[in-house]
Amino acid sequence: MATITIQDALNISVQPGDTLYASVVVNNQSGTNHPSAGGTDTKPIAIGKITNVNRTNNQVTYVTTGYGSIPGSFAYLFASKDNRVNTSGLVGYFAEVEFKNYSSKSAEIFVTGIDYAPSSK
Numbered sequence: 001m002a003t004i005t006i007q008d009a010l011n012i013s014v015q016p017g018d019t020l021y022a023s024v025v026v027n028n029q030s031g032t033n034h035p036s037a038g039g040t041d042t043k044p045i046a047i048g049k050i051t052n053v054n055r056t057n058n059q060v061t062y063v064t065t066g067y068g069s070i071p072g073s074f075a076y077l078f079a080s081k082d083n084r085v086n087t088s089g090l091v092g093y094f095a096e097v098e099f100k101n102y103s104s105k106s107a108e109i110f111v112t113g114i115d116y117a118p119s120s121k
Helices: none
Strands: 002-005 019-024 045-054 059-063 075-080
Antiparallel strands (some): 002 059, 019 045
């Protein structure tokens, strides 16, 4: 296991079970997919599975077994959630909408949209 201290406040969504990634930061902000990258690979590398988050000290503890290492001292760190557990979108809910025009004039609907947030989880 390893522990890393982050200089700024940790993102509120970082939690145990997330995968910690690192990527090399190039001064000209271009990776191997950019013509002026200079051969530096900026592809993210999984460096561990987060086991503990200490928000008071801005520390993240992670397990390094089976993962890569942080690529150099100038690395951009970020976390990714397990998409099998943390899904987004409507799952198991149903909504029905009816549009009515109470005006005496005709109306036409071009686009509709919805943003739904369940109140009980």
